[in-house]
Amino acid sequence: xxxxxxxxxxxxxxxxxxxxxxxxxxxxxxxxxxxxxxxxxxxxxxxxxxxxxxxxxxxxxxxxxxxxxxxxxxxxxxxxxxxxxxxxxxxxxxxxxxxxxxxxxxxxxxxxxxxxxxxxxxxxxxxxxxxxxxxxxxxxxxxxxxxxxxxxxxxxxxxxxxxxxxxxxxxxxxxxxxxxxxxxxxxxxxxxxxxxxxxxxxxxxxxxxxxxxxxxxxxxxxxxxxxxxxxxxxxxxxxxxxxxxxxxxxxxxxxxxxxxxxxxxxxxxxxxxxxxxxxxxxxxxxxxxxxxxxxxxxxxxxxxxxxxxxxxxxxxxxxxxxxxxxxxxxxxxxxxxxxxxxxxxxxxxxxxxxxxxxxxxxxxxxxxxxxxxxxxxxxxxxxxxxxxxxxxxxxxxxxxxxxxxxxxxxxxxxxxxxxxxxxxxxxxxxxxxxxxxxxxxxxxxxxxxxxxxxxxxxxxxxxxxxxxxxxxxxxxxxxxxxxxxxxxxxxxxxxxxxxxxxxxx
Amino acid sequence: xxxxxxxxxxxxxxxxxxxxxxxxxxxxxxxxxxxxxxxxxxxxxxxxxxxxxxxxxxxxxxxxxxxxxxxxxxxxxxxxxxxxxxxxxxxxxxxxxxxxxxxxxxxxxxxxxxxxxxxxxxxxxxxxxxxxxxxxxxxxxxxxxxxxxxxxxxxxxxxxxxxxxxxxxxxxxxxxxxxxxxxxxxxxxxxxxxxxxxxxxxxxxxxxxxxxxxxxxxxxxxxxxxxxxxxxxxxxxxxxxxxxxxxxxxxxxxxxxxxxxxxxxxxxxxxxxxxxxxxxxxxxxxxxxxxxxxxxxxxxxxxxxxxxxxxxx
Numbered sequence: 035x036x037x038x039x040x041x042x043x044x045x046x047x048x049x050x051x052x053x054x055x056x057x058x059x060x061x062x063x064x065x066x067x068x069x070x071x072x073x074x075x076x077x078x079x080x081x082x083x084x085x086x087x088x089x090x091x092x093x094x095x096x097x098x099x100x101x102x103x104x105x106x107x108x109x110x111x112x113x114x115x116x117x118x119x120x121x122x123x124x125x126x127x128x129x130x131x132x133x134x135x136x137x138x139x140x141x142x143x144x145x146x147x148x149x150x151x152x153x154x155x156x157x158x159x160x161x162x163x164x165x166x167x168x169x170x171x172x173x174x175x176x177x178x179x180x181x182x183x184x185x186x187x188x189x190x191x192x193x194x195x196x197x198x199x200x201x202x203x204x205x206x207x208x209x210x211x212x213x214x215x216x217x218x219x220x221x222x223x224x225x226x227x228x229x230x231x232x233x234x235x236x237x238x239x240x241x242x243x244x245x246x247x248x249x250x251x252x253x254x255x256x257x258x259x260x261x262x263x264x265x266x267x268x269x270x271x272x273x274x275x276x277x278x279x280x281x282x283x284x285x286x287x288x289x290x291x292x293x294x295x296x297x298x299x300x301x302x303x304x305x306x307x308x309x310x311x312x313x314x315x316x317x318x319x320x321x322x323x324x325x326x327x328x329x330x331x332x333x334x335x336x337x338x339x340x341x342x343x344x345x346x347x348x349x350x351x352x353x354x355x356x357x358x359x360x361x362x363x364x365x366x367x368x369x370x371x372x373x374x375x376x377x378x379x380x381x382x383x384x385x386x387x388x389x390x391x392x393x394x395x396x397x398x399x400x401x402x403x404x405x406x407x408x409x410x411x412x413x414x415x416x417x418x419x420x421x422x423x424x425x426x427x428x429x430x431x432x433x434x435x436x437x438x439x440x441x442x443x444x445x446x447x448x449x450x451x452x453x454x455x456x457x458x459x460x461x462x463x464x465x466x467x468x469x470x471x472x473x474x475x476x477x478x479x480x481x482x483x484x485x486x487x488x489x490x491x492x493x494x495x496x497x498x499x500x501x502x503x504x505x506x507x508x509x510x511x512x513x514x515x516x517x518x519x520x521x522x523x524x525x526x527x528x529x530x531x532x533x534x535x536x537x538x539x
Numbered sequence: 540x541x542x543x544x545x546x547x548x549x550x551x552x553x554x555x556x557x558x559x560x561x562x563x564x565x566x567x568x569x570x571x572x573x574x575x576x577x578x579x580x581x582x583x584x585x586x587x588x589x590x591x592x593x594x595x596x597x598x599x600x601x602x603x604x605x606x607x608x609x610x611x612x613x614x615x616x617x618x619x620x621x622x623x624x625x626x627x628x629x630x631x632x633x634x635x636x637x638x639x640x641x642x643x644x645x646x647x648x649x650x651x652x653x654x655x656x657x658x659x660x661x662x663x664x665x666x667x668x669x670x671x672x673x674x675x676x677x678x679x680x681x682x683x684x685x686x687x688x689x690x691x692x693x694x695x696x697x698x699x700x701x702x703x704x705x706x707x708x709x710x711x712x713x714x715x716x717x718x719x720x721x722x723x724x725x726x727x728x729x730x731x732x733x734x735x736x737x738x739x740x741x742x743x744x745x746x747x748x749x750x751x752x753x754x755x756x757x758x759x760x761x762x763x764x765x766x767x768x769x770x771x772x773x774x775x776x777x778x779x780x781x782x783x784x785x786x787x788x789x790x791x792x793x794x795x796x797x798x799x800x801x802x803x804x805x806x807x808x809x810x811x812x813x814x815x816x817x818x819x820x821x822x823x824x825x826x827x828x829x830x831x832x833x834x835x836x837x838x839x840x841x842x843x844x845x846x847x848x849x850x851x852x
Contacts, residue, residue, distance in 0.1 A: 127795030137737030
């Protein structure tokens with residue numbers, strides 16, 4: 035039997051960067067084949083070549099033993115390749131059903147008139163086959179991120195694809211939904227379909243993949259059966275060296291309380307929330323999607339307005355009605371939505387970092403910003419955060435996800451904040467950058483900064499935080515510290531199956 | 540739910556309220572002759588705005604329609620004496636379709652943003668109109684066939700009103716019940732996603748520009764019939780009036796969401812305001828002031844309502 039995909043000596047160069055150089059490997063029919071590598075390793079480029087969005091400079095792709103010219107998305111779809119890209123490719127103003135079938139909408143014979151009933155029943159059939167609980171008539175803009183991901187998967191599958199490529203499919207999913215995704219992938223494998231699975235999360239690769247191919251700096255490193263590997267071995271292949279201290283533990287003992295909230299309430303989001311955070315503490319906030327955890331933390335930055343309750347900083351009551359208020363109080367914020375709300379993609383690396391502090395570094399009453407001072411500030415944070423970029427004038431959109439995240443972090447730090455709120459600080463970034471960000475969080479906490487971290491990645495919270503609050507239906511159902519912090523306890527609190535746990539002992 | 544309903548029908552309330560206010564201030568507005576006159580004037584903006592609703596829903600603009608309007612009066616002014624009214628209109632529609640397709644090709648093949656592309660063709664097309672007529676009026680006083688388009692009746696209904704009704708029924712049908720409508724919303728909603736999803740983006744965009752141009756030719760036909768002359772200088776600022784009606788009607792500037800009936804009502808509202816202020820004898824310069832203020836109030840109320848609803852949900 036011919037291999038599903040044979041990648042032969044593919045090279046792709048972008049101005050100044052070799053994204054892929056001379057990469058060859060094969061994907062067997064009916065296997066789940068993981069492709070891993072740090073950001074910038076060339077995974078996304080490879081996926082886009084297979085999806086017909088890019089054309090390689092050299093080399094060729096064979097599908098089932100025959101050379102395939104994938105010149106457009108259409109060509110790829112025609113050859114049975116379907117790609118779920120990392121960025122969402124849904125149209126929010128269309129309904130679920132319309133999104134699923136937009137490429138071939140059912141019409142009356144010979145007339146350009148939609149058959150809405152047919153559309154509806156086709157969508158129902160497709161969603162039913164995948165056991166996805168979605169209303170075909172719902173507008174995508176009204177769906178949560180994880181439900182959108184489900185639509186995305188359903189959309190990729192309706193083309194009768196024989197090869198399905200998933201780029202970071204779990205980036206936005208909660209744990210229960212990840213299990214659901216595994217189930218779908220196993221079903222697909224049982225149906226003889228080939229799955230190419232790209233992820234930064236090693237656990238997933240060991241959960242779901244048969245074989246794994248590692249890329250590094252655009253070069254092929256190797257392909258191995260997953261059963262023959264350990265996570266450490268994969269990491270070694272990815273970064274080409276040993277990564278020590280995967281997680282850097284925060285300390286945060288005995289500092290004084292810098293921020294506290296009491297009776298904080300917002301109808302429909304969170305109720306009567308009370309907690310405090312100390313200097314040097316890394317406080318985790320866990321909870322399922324929709325539990326109100328993001329809203330709660332956003333309220334501390336003036337992005338969400340509470341209906342009632344008080345916030346104290348340094349023991350004094352404060353009003354936080356806008357991010358500007360928060361910044362003045364020494365509160366920094368790193369968004370969970372880097373692409374939409376974090377970076378200014380077309381602005382330079384330098385501008386992205388200094389944007390929040392122009393007032394401080396400007397002269398002549400804000401009329402003139404000296405580039406030298408901007409550069410100094412950028413240099414300082416670039417060193418501290420180990421940000422890699424080609425030039426300070428480079429638009430941020432050309433940096434890897436990990437470096438973009440560091441830019442967002444640098445912008446928050448540039449405000450000289452004492453309290454840092456981080457939402458999903460390592461979403462969609464590679465292991466190397468992840469380890470660096472953890473180390474950084476540890477370093478900031480040692481310098482006395484209070485960190486509040488919201489994350490869907492439980493191992494991350496457990497490893498990084500000295501204390502974890504668990505939110506369920508807008509209420510704090512767990513305040514865990516020390517040994518209490520483990521996945522089982524957090525999950526029990528997050529699903530409301532544990533009576534409230536407060537403090538140790 | 541009530542909030543959402545209120546939001547989509549908000550423009551209807553504003554239009555009704557404005558009409559009521561003017562009816563009290565100047566009862567002349569209620570006379571049959573004035574109402575027919577009002578609807579005829581509204582038809583010109585409304586018909587072009589039906590096309591513009593698709594352009595803005597698709598995430599773009601068409602700024603060239605003022606020039607296409609002028610060119611239409613010129614084509615009709617020159618050709619009606621030779622081809623008769625209907626023949627000349629057919630040619631004008633053909634010319635409009637070609638110019639619209641050119642807009643579409645510039646946007647899709649040269650990859651220029653709709654705003655800049657149609658800003659350029661706005662200048663070029665008006666140039667065509669002026670060159671074609673040599674900068675002079677092409678009067679039709681000798682051939683009154685075109686009078687039918689404003690003075691005549693279709694099935695007992697004044698022609699402009701019948702034409703508007705027809706255009707909007709077709710536009711609503713296309714928006715709501717055809718794959719074209721879904722594609723336009725998809726493109727306006729997320730262009731990159733539309734491309735990856737396999738929507739024929741280029742041909743859909745070209746179709747949108749053909750639509751804005753041909754609906755404008757229909758508006759231009761009504762205008763010619765009113766003016767009885769073709770002139771390359773008419774229709775300055777027409778595109779802005781049409782865009783205003785479309786946005787006021789509830790079509791989202793950020794793309795993806797249109798409101799065909801809202802456009803119609805907003806076009807009516809604009810005409811009611813102009814007509815009412817005229818009847819009140821307000822000098823032109825104050826009319827502009829009043830119009831601007833009314834728009835700001837209407838848009839601010841709409842935005843307030845929207846935020847109120849988002850906060851409640």
